[in-house]
Amino acid sequence: MYYVLFNPKSGNVKEKSLLRLEKYFKKRNLNYKMLNYLDYSFEDIDVLTEKDFLVLAGGDGTINHFLSEEKRDKIKAKILLYKAGSGNDFAREHKGFLVDITEELKKSPYYLINDNKHYFINGVGMGIDAAVCDAVNLHKDGSYFKTAVNIFKTFKPYVLKIIVDGKEYIYNDVFFFVAMNGKYIGGGMKIAPEANRNDDILEIYIIKAKSYKKIIPVFPLIYLGLHKIARSNVVHLRGKNIKVSLSEKQMMQADGEVVHDLSNIEIHSN
DSSP, X not given: OEEEEEOTTSTTOOHHHHHHHHHHHHHTTOOEEEEEXXXXXXXXXXXXXXXXXXXXXXXXXXXXXXXXXXXXXXXXXXXXXXXXXXXXXXXXXXXXXXXXXXXXXXXXXEEEETTEEEXXXXXXXXXXXXXXXXXXXXXXXXXXXXXXXXXXXXXXXXXXXXXXXXXXXXXXXXXXXXXXXXSOBTTTBOSOTTOOTTTTOEEEEEEEOSSHHHHTTHHHHHHHTOGGGOTTTEEEXXXXXXXXXXXXXXXXXXXXXXXXXXXXXXXXXO
8 A cells, every 4th residue: 555645835746746646556556545744643654564655745845854753763664755846856866756765764864953853864054055945945936046146145154163073173254064965955956976875974065255256156066066176165074973063043954944043053974
């Protein structure tokens, strides 16, 4: 039996996407049940067995929301991804109509806020990338790139102190930093081309400059995964355990989901 968990408010989860999925099941005579993310309770999927499949129909936000479910580790069914969200940065690294992501979700990295653990699949960022995510979430028809350019003009850079596996670094004039498990953020920006979801390492990128005018030319390079050539503006670190302190409170985003007013955070690969 296939149980399809979908969020009707997710960016691209429209009737057409779900009809395509239902057509897939019907053509193969597969039994299925649609579960509205806004209405379901955990008891709806807690009864699933090893012979069942739980399909997450959505994008990065849908998976992130599912990861926050406290009892998710008790689910016995295989977990499949059906690409139907707005960002789909996780899905960019996974080919197929229905993709088995069961094992990947078990190895998800996490961050700590006030000793509370929160899992993520793609990456965590603080600074202007989170401010852009917040603006795009509020205005669903907005372009990540265009929104970023507008926010850059008024954004105040910060001082970043970051400890990676016990080694401390301090950077001035930081516009944002990210700790990445996957390659993509922002709906296709290849910020961490070296990222490997299976190596238990987080790729850290710090984007800094004296002026926003020096940052804007770096953005097209990020889409191509070539931003490391801008050596004066881009720092690349790698590690498993990260502690971050900022000179001023900033927004944080995890898989595009925004948390406001943070200045300290811990991030761990597993």
